[in-house]
Amino acid sequence: MPSFANPFQGNINRKISKEELIQAVRLDIAGELEAIFVYDAHAMATDDPRAKKILEDIRDEEKAHVGELMELLKILDPREAKFFEEGVQEVREMMEELGNEGFLISEEKKSKALKTVGSLLEK
Ligand SMILES: [Fe+2]
Numbered sequence: 001m002p003s004f005a006n007p008f009q010g011n012i013n014r015k016i017s018k019e020e021l022i023q024a025v026r027l028d029i030a031g032e033l034e035a036i037f038v039y040d041a042h043a044m045a046t047d048d049p050r051a052k053k054i055l056e057d058i059r060d061e062e063k064a065h066v067g068e069l070m071e072l073l074k075i076l077d078p079r080e081a082k083f084f085e086e087g088v089q090e091v092r093e094m095m096e097e098l099g100n101e102g103f104l105i106s107e108e109k110k111s112k113a114l115k116t117v118g119s120l121l122e123k
Helices: 018-045 049-076 078-097 107-113
Strands: none
Touching: 018 049, 049 078
16 A cells, blocks of 8 residues: 655666566556455445545455556566466366366356346246
């Protein structure tokens, strides 16, 4: 979150190396995750529907930023991207072991899941 105590903290008087850029992106991702946590907490803490709507919208924008930064990190460091993919595969394997295909929702299941009470009247 904000580091306003030292207004020069973010200033760097040189171009950073690729390794430093990778570290900076990791730090940026952490900042986005923290922002999501804080916006979500504030949205949950208020009953004001206007504030809740705006805070939730901003929170969701931060989630998109995480996705952008993760993709940038994978581009900058393909070796790290392989570790991320390993983690994804491990979770998929564990879900298969549990017989839970729920996280890999097929298009057919999605359309069924999106049906409303009204759609139950359809034949
Ligand atoms: Fe952001």
